[in-house]
Amino acid sequence: MPRPCGSAAVKLGGSLVTVKDRPYTVRGEALAGASRILAAYWRSGGRRLIVVHGGGSFGHYEVDTLRGELGARDLPAAAAPRIQGAMLRLAARVVEALRGAGLPASLHTTHTICECRECRYTPLLRDLGEGLVPVAYGDAVPCRGGLVIVSGDQLVVEAGLEAGVDCIVFTIDAPGVLDGEGRVIGELGPGDPVPRLGGAAHDVTGGLEAKVEWARRAAAGGARVYITGLGGLLKVLEGGRAGTRIVV
Amino acid sequence: MPRPCGSAAVKLGGSLVTVKDRPYTVRGEALAGASRILAAYWRSGGRRLIVVHGGGSFGHYEVDTLRGELGARDLPAAAAPRIQGAMLRLAARVVEALRGAGLPASLHTTHTICECRECRYTPLLRDLGEGLVPVAYGDAVPCRGGLVIVSGDQLVVEAGLEAGVDCIVFTIDAPGVLDGEGRVIGELGPGDPVPRLGGAAHDVTGGLEAKVEWARRAAAGGARVYITGLGGLLKVLEGGRAGTRIVV
Numbered sequence: 001m002p003r004p005c006g007s008a009a010v011k012l013g014g015s016l017v018t019v020k021d022r023p024y025t026v027r028g029e030a031l032a033g034a035s036r037i038l039a040a041y042w043r044s045g046g047r048r049l050i051v052v053h054g055g056g057s058f059g060h061y062e063v064d065t066l067r068g069e070l071g072a073r074d075l076p077a078a079a080a081p082r083i084q085g086a087m088l089r090l091a092a093r094v095v096e097a098l099r100g101a102g103l104p105a106s107l108h109t110t111h112t113i114c115e116c117r118e119c120r121y122t123p124l125l126r127d128l129g130e131g132l133v134p135v136a137y138g139d140a141v142p143c144r145g146g147l148v149i150v151s152g153d154q155l156v157v158e159a160g161l162e163a164g165v166d167c168i169v170f171t172i173d174a175p176g177v178l179d180g181e182g183r184v185i186g187e188l189g190p191g192d193p194v195p196r197l198g199g200a201a202h203d204v205t206g207g208l209e210a211k212v213e214w215a216r217r218a219a220a221g222g223a224r225v226y227i228t229g230l231g232g233l234l235k236v237l238e239g240g241r242a243g244t245r246i247v248v
Numbered sequence: 249m250p251r252p253c254g255s256a257a258v259k260l261g262g263s264l265v266t267v268k269d270r271p272y273t274v275r276g277e278a279l280a281g282a283s284r285i286l287a288a289y290w291r292s293g294g295r296r297l298i299v300v301h302g303g304g305s306f307g308h309y310e311v312d313t314l315r316g317e318l319g320a321r322d323l324p325a326a327a328a329p330r331i332q333g334a335m336l337r338l339a340a341r342v343v344e345a346l347r348g349a350g351l352p353a354s355l356h357t358t359h360t361i362c363e364c365r366e367c368r369y370t371p372l373l374r375d376l377g378e379g380l381v382p383v384a385y386g387d388a389v390p391c392r393g394g395l396v397i398v399s400g401d402q403l404v405v406e407a408g409l410e411a412g413v414d415c416i417v418f419t420i421d422a423p424g425v426l427d428g429e430g431r432v433i434g435e436l437g438p439g440d441p442v443p444r445l446g447g448a449a450h451d452v453t454g455g456l457e458a459k460v461e462w463a464r465r466a467a468a469g470g471a472r473v474y475i476t477g478l479g480g481l482l483k484v485l486e487g488g489r490a491g492t493r494i495v496v
Contacts, residue, residue: 080352080378085347092340104326108360112360115371122363127390131325131326132326132329142354142378
């Protein structure tokens with residue numbers, strides 16, 4: 001008998017909510033669909049929910065463009081506001097969609113939570129305690145003259161574990177982690193190799209390999225962890241199986 | 249010989265950057281003008297600058313509307329996201345204008361900085377150290393089941409004093425604090441009464457009286473403090489006199 005997730009942290013992949021190879025383009029339908037699913041889950045019992053989204057064709061593209069312009073992989077702190085500006089436009093669209101579906105979504109700017117890669121989740125936990133749905137997102141954080149990109153994957157795992165949620169779910173633009181033949185891998189254990197994908201355009205936070213690494217930390221921290229497509233999201237939140245379960 | 253402000257915290261009044269009695273309406277020209285002035289000041293010497301803005305016809309109006317809908321003055325925490333949503337739209341416009349003028353503006357969500365009325369300015373100070381221009385704004389913060397409105401006046405004074413800036417300047421939609429005959433009061437001392445204004449529409453943070461109270465705290469904290477119109481802003485930042493100086 002499946003046990004529903006009493007509380008959850010859900011990552012909306014950048015490739016899911018944006019057209020990843022078309023700059024600054026939101027996938028409005030996918031975003032609205034994800035919002036409806038999350039609202040249905042949340043309404044079904046006053047559950048605690050954290051939502052995090054990725055950079056997609058906003059953040060990743062802006063980083064790529066800046067690297068080209070400046071001719072350097074390491075960007076200066078002065079470049080952070082331009083990346084933040086692109087991400088804020090996407091984040092505003094995401095919270096609007098979540099609110100449109102009826103969720104009391106409360107957005108937190110990443111560089112306010114994080115100092116370099118060290119993030120502090122107190123404001124998100126406070127929101128949970130107040131019955132709100134805190135929203136965070138991957139973004140550039142100035143760090144000792146340079147900048148770091150704090151990924152949405154990091155944020156969803158760390159915030160989820162600190163809040164003690166039952167489930168941490170990564171949604172991506174595929175039904176799960178796929179093997180060489182394009183079939184969904186039902187379960188990925190600690191020793192299992194991560195299939196190398198073609199590599200999404202403009203991914204500056206390590207792609208699938210880094211995501212699985214974060215997913216494994218989430219599982220090691222005690223959460224039930226899935227990587228799934230939008231089609232599997234509600235099923236997983238309700239305690240069913242869909243996509244790829246990450247186990248330790 | 250006037251001494252320029254080596255560093256400054258500037259509040260852009262809600263009545264200056266929005267049409268305060270017309271819901272959700274930005275005064276684009278005033279906002280662009282203010283951004284150009286701040287950029288000119290900032291460029292003239294790598295100075296440290298904090299920018300804060302008010303709620304105007306976004307935040308104040310939303311609070312008024314919610315109070316009407318709910319039939320209560322005290323709003324529940326669940327109402328915070330709607331106010332935050334309105335304020336985020338205004339804040340995004342402000343940072344876009346500041347960036348358009350060439351400032352590396354970095355926006356911080358209020359409820360991420362503040363727990364009830366206690367705010368933590370570490371992320372803004374970090375930005376200053378990185379050569380960026382941190383931006384904050386008045387907004388709703390959930391607080392023990394209810395919510396509080398943290399004003400931009402509070403934020404600009406506390407952040408400015410914590411950063412140890414030379415000058416804290418409040419810009420408003422008038423050339424300064426006016427007396428009964430509409431003349432600018434050049435200096436407002438500790439014992440001087442604050443003129444009662446007609447009262448701006450939709451002001452939920454105490455109007456001029458509260459502003460002068462915060463300005464006095466700023467002056468007591470050691471900053472040079474002015475309340476002035478947009479026309480006086482650059483003059484004051486360059487060490488001249490314009491509008492109303494608040495002294496203790």
